[in-house]
Amino acid sequence: MQLGYTPDYSEMITAGGIAARRILSPWQRYWCWPYYILLGLVAYGLGVTAGNFFRPEIGTHYANVLMICVMAVIYVAGSIIGVRLGRSLTARWLRKNKPERPVQFSVEPDGLQWRQSGTYTHLGFADIDRMVVTGDLVGFISAGNICYVPHRAFESVEQTKMLVRTTFERMTEQARQLSLKDVALRSMIAA
Structure with missing residues (x-):
C-alpha cells in the first residue's frame, strides 16, 4: 500500500501531544510549568489588589471571596487562552518558516x-x-x-x-x- x-502542521502538533501523553514523564510532559507559575503569580497579585481595593466598601469576608474568584478566573482563562494560542502560533510559525x-x-x-x-x-x-x-x-x-x-x-x-x-x-x-x-x-x- x-x-x-x-502533512499539516496542526496534525504534527496533535501527534506530538499524543506522544507526550503516552510516553514522556510528567516533568517532560508539562514543560510549560514556568508559564503556569507566572500566570499564578499574576493572578494572585491581581486578586490581592482587587480584594484590597474593595475591602473598605464590601468588608473583609467578601473581599477575600472576591480575591479568590478573581484569581481563579484569571488563572483558568489564562490557561485556556495560553494553550490554544500557543498551539496556533506554533503551527503558524512552522508554516511560515518551514514549507x-x-x-x-x-x-x-x-x-x-x-x-x-x-x-x-x-x-x-x-x-x-x-x-x-x-x-x-x-x-x-x-x-x-x-x-x-x-x-x-x-x-x-x-x-x-x-x-x-x-x-x-x-x-x-x-x-x-x-x-x-x-x-x-x-x-x-x-x-
Missing part, C-alpha cells in the same frame, strides 16, 4: 516507510511500541517518537482499517517470532 499526502513537503507513505514487508524530500524514515514492525488511532490520524509510537498518517490520506475508512489490521497482525507475528527465538535460546541454554 502506498499513499501520498502533504510543508509531500510525503510518500508505504507498507513494506518488514515495516512502514515515510519518504519526504531526501528524508527517509523506516519503522520496523518489531520497533513499534504502540499504535494509536484518533479521529485525525493513525500514529505509530516507537522509542519516544511518533510517526503518523492522517485519515485524509486514505481513500476510504476501509483502507484505514486495513492498514491498522495489517500492521497489528505483522506486529503480532514479529512478537511471536521473537518469543519463539527466546524460548529456543532458553531451552538450548538449559540443556
